[in-house]
Amino acid sequence: MNMNDIKDLCFKYLGGTSEVEEERVVLTFIKESEGNRLLFEEWKREWKQQTPEYSQVFSFGKVKNEIRRREKARNRKLMLCSAAAAAAMLLIGGLAVLSINREVEVPENCIVRTGYNEKTQVTLPDNSVVWLNAGSSLSYCEDFIADTREVSLVGEAYFDVVKMPDSPFIVHISGSDITVKGTRFNVTAYSNEAEVSTSLIEGSIVFASEKVSVEMIPGEQLVYNVYTEDITKTKTDTRPSISWVNGKLDYASISLQKLLERLSSLYGVEFRYTPIKYKNREFRIKLNDSEPIDDILNAISVILPIDYVIEGNVITVTES
Helix, strand or coil: CCHHHHHHHHHHHHCCCCCHHHHHHHHHHHHHCHHHHHHHHHHHHHHHHHCCCHHHHHHHHHHHHHHHHHHHCCCHHHHHHHCHHHHHHHHHHHHHHCCCCCEEECCCCEEEECCCCCCEEEECCCCCEEEECCCCEEEECCCCCCCCEEEEEEEEEEEECCCCCCCCEEEEECCEEEEECCCEEEEEECCCCCEEEEEEEECCEEEECCCCEEEECCCEEEEEECCCCCEEEEECCCHHHHHHHHCEEEEEEEEHHHHHHHHHHHHCCEEECCCCCCCCCEEEEEEECCCCHHHHHHHHHHHCCEEEEEECCEEEEEEC
């Protein structure tokens, strides 16, 4: 596979449209060398520049909505066979502006995406409900409710899965899988963050990477580093992990560097920050995630003395 092919796979990965094997190729490439990691970061910046603003996507989505409305008037069976790809493209634009209070019935062959600082609620064909956080994508195939219910996630989602003993529910994330047995849990797997985490609220799940398989019980949180493949599992209060569903950023203990990484995922901005005094310091923070990014940074500066400069999509943070 040449470098152009790798770049194409990285763009699919960043857009949330890559298959599981393609994700593994991307993650293997990133881990091979520091040069590869830096090249991936360069491609990520290029991908962001090529991605249209969500207002433009929404305008395009209006046209697609009209096309879909007319197609529905035709034979529904024919539409499901021939227009699945068009329906998926429609939802990319149409769902980007939905709020968390809107519920979406999702058709077959679908990719659902949320814009930065936006959320949506999705009802799957088996009546399982998924809440998608900002900057996330959820996809699945038309045979979803056949032998196995499988979805792929990039970003963050809270799942309330309907129990179906004969049809396992599997979430594919960053080269790993979560197998569900009818339960409620939260998953964070943003492409620009080194760690994948899952918090189990109710029921049972199994987290499996290439090297290890870990079963979880309610009240546990698991963190998996996609680069080192290290896994940690702790007993904790899992309620803050789903506070975002109600519009809150709630962290009992987080470093400034990790908080900025999360804000980058939620707001679609790039932070330039080198931790010095605050490298090993963690703090408690609870904010409304619907606030503008500069208001969020002002609130952080009250807790930790920082200065910041916003230049377009790039925010430079320095320690005071």
